[in-house]
Amino acid sequence: MRKTYLTALLTSTLLAGPALAQTTLTIESWRNDDLTIWQDTIIPAFNAQHPDINVVFAPSAPAEYNAALNSKLAAGSAGDLITCRPFDASLELFNQGHLADLTGLASMANFSDVAKSAWQTDDGSATFCVPMASVIHGFIYNADAFAELGIAVPTTNDEFYAALDKIKADGTYIPMAMGTNDQWEAATMGYNNIGPTYWKGEEGRKALIAGEQKLTDPQWVAPFEQLARWKDYLGDGFEAQTYPDSQNLFTLGRAAIYPAGSWEISGFNAQATFKMGAFPPPVQAAGDTCYISDHTDIAIGMNAKSPNAEAAKVFLEWVGSPEFATLYANALPGFFSLNSTPVEMQDPLAQEFVSWRAKCQPTIRSTYQILSRGTPNLENETWNASANVIRGSETPADAAKRLQDGLASWYEPQKQ
Amino acid sequence: MKRPVRWHIAVFLAPAVLIYTAIMIVPLFGTLNLSLFNTGPDGVEFVGLANFATLFGDPRWADAFWNALGNNVWFFIVHMLVQNPIGIALAAILSSPRLRMAAFYRTAIFIPTILSFVIVGFVWKLILSPIWGIAPGLLDLVGLKSLFAPWLGREEYALTTLALISVWQFVGIPMMLIYAALLSIPDEVLEAAEMDGITGMSAFWKIKLPLILPSIGIISILTFVGNFNAFDLIYVAQGALAGPDFSTDILGTFLYRTFFGFQLQLGDPYMGSAIAGAMFGIILLGVCVYLFGIQTRLRRYQF
Numbered sequence: 001m002r003k004t005y006l007t008a009l010l011t012s013t014l015l016a017g018p019a020l021a022q023t024t025l026t027i028e029s030w031r032n033d034d035l036t037i038w039q040d041t042i043i044p045a046f047n048a049q050h051p052d053i054n055v056v057f058a059p060s061a062p063a064e065y066n067a068a069l070n071s072k073l074a075a076g077s078a079g080d081l082i083t084c085r086p087f088d089a090s091l092e093l094f095n096q097g098h099l100a101d102l103t104g105l106a107s108m109a110n111f112s113d114v115a116k117s118a119w120q121t122d123d124g125s126a127t128f129c130v131p132m133a134s135v136i137h138g139f140i141y142n143a144d145a146f147a148e149l150g151i152a153v154p155t156t157n158d159e160f161y162a163a164l165d166k167i168k169a170d171g172t173y174i175p176m177a178m179g180t181n182d183q184w185e186a187a188t189m190g191y192n193n194i195g196p197t198y199w200k201g202e203e204g205r206k207a208l209i210a211g212e213q214k215l216t217d218p219q220w221v222a223p224f225e226q227l228a229r230w231k232d233y234l235g236d237g238f239e240a241q242t243y244p245d246s247q248n249l250f251t252l253g254r255a256a257i258y259p260a261g262s263w264e265i266s267g268f269n270a271q272a273t274f275k276m277g278a279f280p281p282p283v284q285a286a287g288d289t290c291y292i293s294d295h296t297d298i299a300i301g302m303n304a305k306s307p308n309a310e311a312a313k314v315f316l317e318w319v320g321s322p323e324f325a326t327l328y329a330n331a332l333p334g335f336f337s338l339n340s341t342p343v344e345m346q347d348p349l350a351q352e353f354v355s356w357r358a359k360c361q362p363t364i365r366s367t368y369q370i371l372s373r374g375t376p377n378l379e380n381e382t383w384n385a386s387a388n389v390i391r392g393s394e395t396p397a398d399a400a401k402r403l404q405d406g407l408a409s410w411y412e413p414q415k416q
Numbered sequence: 417m418k419r420p421v422r423w424h425i426a427v428f429l430a431p432a433v434l435i436y437t438a439i440m441i442v443p444l445f446g447t448l449n450l451s452l453f454n455t456g457p458d459g460v461e462f463v464g465l466a467n468f469a470t471l472f473g474d475p476r477w478a479d480a481f482w483n484a485l486g487n488n489v490w491f492f493i494v495h496m497l498v499q500n501p502i503g504i505a506l507a508a509i510l511s512s513p514r515l516r517m518a519a520f521y522r523t524a525i526f527i528p529t530i531l532s533f534v535i536v537g538f539v540w541k542l543i544l545s546p547i548w549g550i551a552p553g554l555l556d557l558v559g560l561k562s563l564f565a566p567w568l569g570r571e572e573y574a575l576t577t578l579a580l581i582s583v584w585q586f587v588g589i590p591m592m593l594i595y596a597a598l599l600s601i602p603d604e605v606l607e608a609a610e611m612d613g614i615t616g617m618s619a620f621w622k623i624k625l626p627l628i629l630p631s632i633g634i635i636s637i638l639t640f641v642g643n644f645n646a647f648d649l650i651y652v653a654q655g656a657l658a659g660p661d662f663s664t665d666i667l668g669t670f671l672y673r674t675f676f677g678f679q680l681q682l683g684d685p686y687m688g689s690a691i692a693g694a695m696f697g698i699i700l701l702g703v704c705v706y707l708f709g710i711q712t713r714l715r716r717y718q719f
Contacts, residue, residue, distance in 0.1 A: 067676050067683070092682060181569050183659050184679070237546020239569025239660065245547050368680065376476055377681035380657060388661050393571060409476070 023311040024054040026079030027300070028072070030065035037331045045327055046318055053311045073098040073303070080306035081315065084129035084299040086118035087368045094121070094128040100304040103127045105313065107320025115338035118296035118364070129299035130320045133328065133335035136353045137193040137293040140260040140268065142253060143275035145173050149256075153279050157226075160282040164233045167256045175233035177255035178390075179241025186227065186386035187379070189259040192365040194281045195223040196291035201363035209370055211413025215404040216397075224389045224396030231390055239391055247271075262353045263297075265334035269349070278352045280360055294362035296338065374410030381406050444696070451689035467690035477687075481694070483662055484670040487575055491666055492643040494579035495586075500635055502583070503590025504628075508620055510591070511598040522595070526588035533585075537652030540581045544568055568653060571663040578664055582649055586642075590635045597631040598624060630714050637706045644699050647672060667695050 027038075038057035046055060058079060060068050066089055072078035073093065082099060084090040093099045102108065103126050108116070111131050119129035146153070146163075149170055154160040167175040180186050199205065199219045207213040213220065235241065235249060250258040251271035258264070260278070268276060283290050300319055302312045318324055325337035326344065333347035336354055345351055367379040381403055388394035394402075408414040454463045471477045506525060510518050528536065544551050546566045555564045567577040601624060609615075609623050647668025650658055656678045658665035673681070675688025 070683075088680065088682065179569075181659065182655060183657055235547065237566035237569065240541075240544065240546055240566030241569070242541070245545065249547065372680040375681075375684070377678075379680040380678060383657060383679075384659070384661060387659060391569075391660060393661060406476070 022052055022054045023308045024056060025081055025308055025312055025315055026056045026058050027081040027083065028065075028069055028079040029057065029059040029083035030062040030085075031083065031298070032059040032061060034332060035059060041331045042324075042327060045323075046315065049318070050314060053314060055315065069093075076305060078303050080303050080308050080312045082129075082301050082303055084119055084301045086296050086299070086364075088370075088373055090119055090129060090299070090301065091121065094126070094301075097304055099128045100302040100306075100309070101126045101128055102130060102301060102316065105130065105316060105320065107317045110320050110322070110339050110341065112338075112340055114362075115296060115340075117369070119299045119301070122370070129301035130316050131296060131338040132298045132300055132319065133332070134294050134338055135297045135334065136262045136336060136356065137189065137295070138260060138262070138278050138280045138353060138356065139193075140250070140258045140264065140276055140278045140349070142173070142250070142256045142272075143277040145253070145256045145274070146277070148172075153277065154282050155279070156286050157282045157284050161229070164257070168233060173256040174235040174249060174254055175256055176230060177246040177250040177258045178230070178234055179238045179243070179246050180387040180390050181240050181245075182243045183383040183387040185243055185246065185259070186390050187367075187383040188365070189261060190227050190230070190390065191223050191382060191386045192293050192295075192367070193259055194226055195220075195366060196293055196361075196363045197281050197283055197288075198222040199366070200289075201291040201361045205363055205366045205369075208366065209413070211411075211416070214414065215407060216400045221396050221400040224385070224399050227386060227389045228392065228396055231392055234390070262334035262336065262350065265347060265349050265353070266332060269333070269347070276349055278349055280356045290356070290360035292356050292360045292362055293365055294336075294357065295364045295368070298335065371407065371411065374407075376406040376409070378403065378407055447689045447692050448696070450685060451693040454686040467687055468694070471687065471690050471694065480662070480665070480670060481691070484665045484667045485698070487664065488644055488646075488666040490575060491579050491582075491646065492640060494576060495583060495639050495643055496636065498580065499583040499587050500590050500632070500639065503587050503635070504594050504632065506587070506591045507594035507598055508624070510595055522591075525591060528585045529588040531585065533648035534652050536581065536585050537649055540584075541568065541653055544577070569660055571660045574654070574660060575664045578649060578653060581653075582646070585649075589638070593631050593635055594628055597628040601627050626715075627717060630711075630716060633706070633711055633714055637703060640702050640706070641699055644695060644702070667691070667698075671695065 035057060043055045043057065047053070056079075066085065069078060069082065070093075073082075073096075078098075082093070084093075084099070090099065094101075107130065108127060113124070115131045115134075116127050117124070119131065120127045141153070145151075145167070149166060149172075151163045151166055152159070154163045164175040167173050178185055178189065196204075199208075199213070204213060204219055208215070208220075215221075231238075235255065241249075246255075246258065247264070247267070249255040251268055253272070253274055280290050280292050300316065302309065302316060306312050320339070322339055322341040322343070325339035325341060328335065329337045329343045329345055329350075330347075333345060333350035334353070336350070337343045345354065367382050372379040385394065385399035385403055389396055389399050404414070408416075451467055452462060452464060453460050454467055455461075456463070471481055506521075509515060510522055515521075543549050544567055546552060546564070552561060552564045555561050565573065567573040605627075606619060606623060609619055614622055644667060646666060650664050650666055650669050651672065654664050654669075656669060656673050658669045671688060671691045672678075674684055674691055677683030
């Protein structure tokens with residue numbers, strides 16, 4: 001009797017299994033800040049169309065993501081969907097066979113070549129991640145402070161420094177919130193923010209990759225010369241000021257201008273009690289073309305060894321759709337869709353950032369494609385050099401020469 | 417008559433030997449082995465000592481290595497000059513029978529040692545922060561505000577500041593070891609000295625110090641090994657790039673950056689292993705110098 005009962009129980013479990021079985025997809029990501037957005041907004045929207053596919057968003061800490069993902073992939077325990085860092089980190093995973101080739105995905109047609117370039121092989125023959133979003137650099141300012149001091153939003157370099165001088169002379173606000181302790185702020189929000197204006201965006205970036213320009217050329221030294229001028233406008237003790245310190249200084253209303261990436265928008269909206277505005281990197285003379293860093297930052301690919309490849313492809317097709325683009329861009333203002341279909345955004349600050357795409361020439365961070373493949377690593381050296389230049393411990397020319405020597409030591413087109 | 421095989425020795429040693437071999441010795445030789453390989457045109461290949469040749473011969477690698485080693489030596493010197501004398505002094509004061517609330521002080525001074533590096537790094541960064549920190553305010557109270565500088569952000573101070581933070585954290589260890597050594601000195605010896613008129617400070621210098629010298633030796637070697645393996649505090653406070661301008665880069669952070677990669681820099685396990693091998697060599701050399709050069713000459717007393 002007892003045995004029959006057990007058998008019945010086991011059989012019912014076995015039978016119930018397949019009936020209940022849903023494919024479960026796990027997403028690896030470094031965006032642990034976005035966990036609630038995925039759980040409350042994005043995944044339910046996907047499940048409305050595909051109730052049979054269960055999606056789990058499983059992020060890890062940003063600083064540990066690359067190392068953790070590599071070990072998981074090597075051990076075969078990584079999730080089905082992999083959030084892709086731009087350029088070499090993901091290219092390496094593709095070359096090792098960890099990321100599947102997604103060139104044939106129908107929704108790839110929704111993205112421009114520039115959008116896809118961060119997740120393609122060097123010859124562009126294979127695309128291995130579906131682009132999700134880019135981030136735009138510029139400056140966020142305290143609009144109340146600007147109104148109080150009677151400062152107009154600067155468009156040229158001279159106006160920019162005039163505004164900084166005025167804020168400094170008034171003394172109520174720290175003119176600019178930035179520190180050099182974490183180094184990457186100086187490089188990412190400093191050098192690669194204002195730089196494209198001098199090296200003319202894609203033109204200079206591509207010439208550098210081709211070996212036609214050098215980092216010691218005037219257009220590549222000029223951004224460092226600007227950074228060296230910033231020193232006087234930063235807060236006391238900026239040498240030990242960290243990235244969260246800078247964010248807090250600005251959102252507490254103690255600093256007037258914040259060299260920013262658009263990813264700050266949602267955090268700043270939640271923290272700041274004053275009105276904020278944004279302006280693109282100032283140009284040298286009125287009427288010059290402006291250039292912005294519209295950096296392809298995040299995409300999503302498929303684990304080549306995923307047992308749920310079919311379901312994963314369904315999900316990726318959806319990520320490539322205009323519907324996802326609208327959802328994502330509005331849930332995370334500041335992460336701008338790379339989809340060719342224009343996306344309506346509600347957030348005014350995000351609208352301001354994205355409006356620059358219409359009037360300025362976009363480019364990506366100069367150090368990301370190809371140039372950071374060797375040792376010494378150009379990106380890391382740029383962090384160090386930018387921080388040194390702002391602190392004044394290295395002259396712009398010396399810093400540029402050091403970067404050029406480092407690059408030329410391993411990069412063939414620059415060896416002359 | 418045949419002596420029985422003493423199996424119990426092997427049985428009792430086995431757990432420690434097996435575990436130590438599995439988690440220490442095998443990985444150590446694995447790392448040393450890895451340092452002899454590198455990626456070539458046809459994948460991973462044996463390159464002999466070429467990685468070490470790059471590490472010491474290529475000006476970029478060599479500069480970074482000697483910078484890290486130099487910083488590490490300074491880190492060690494600060495510990496030897498500040499941590500250990502203070503630890504000995506604290507132990508001497510604590511062992512004084514006239515001190516009240518000795519147990520409280522002992523615990524209070526030892527507590528930082530059991531804190532995580534993450535907490536220590538974070539707390540000190542906050543204390544020393546020029547923006548929110550209490551250090552500028554406290555200095556202002558005593559009229560020394562002008563002495564304040566963003567120490568962790570200045571190339572000339574950052575490493576010393578971090579070394580002193582580490583001293584604050586670990587001063588409890590020499591204190592405890594010396595304290596234990598001081599307590600083990602028999603009262604008869606001290607009483608005999610007292611009969612000869614040696615009391616107070618001179619009792620410390622002439623009787624106690626020679627008796628605790630072996631403990632000081634052990635502490636020195638523990639400090640040496642600990643400092644040359646240090647990594648956590650620098651990583652927590654300054655990040656893997658050990659700013660400003662690599663002035664706080666020590667062998668541990670240099671190894672981490674190379675082995676695991678950082679940001680756009682991909683990890684290089686082969687060069688990383690070479691650095692780990694060099695660190696192992698340095699520590700081995702230091703320990704050997706101590707064991708054969710110093711410890712054998714220390715005089716031991718039996719009571």
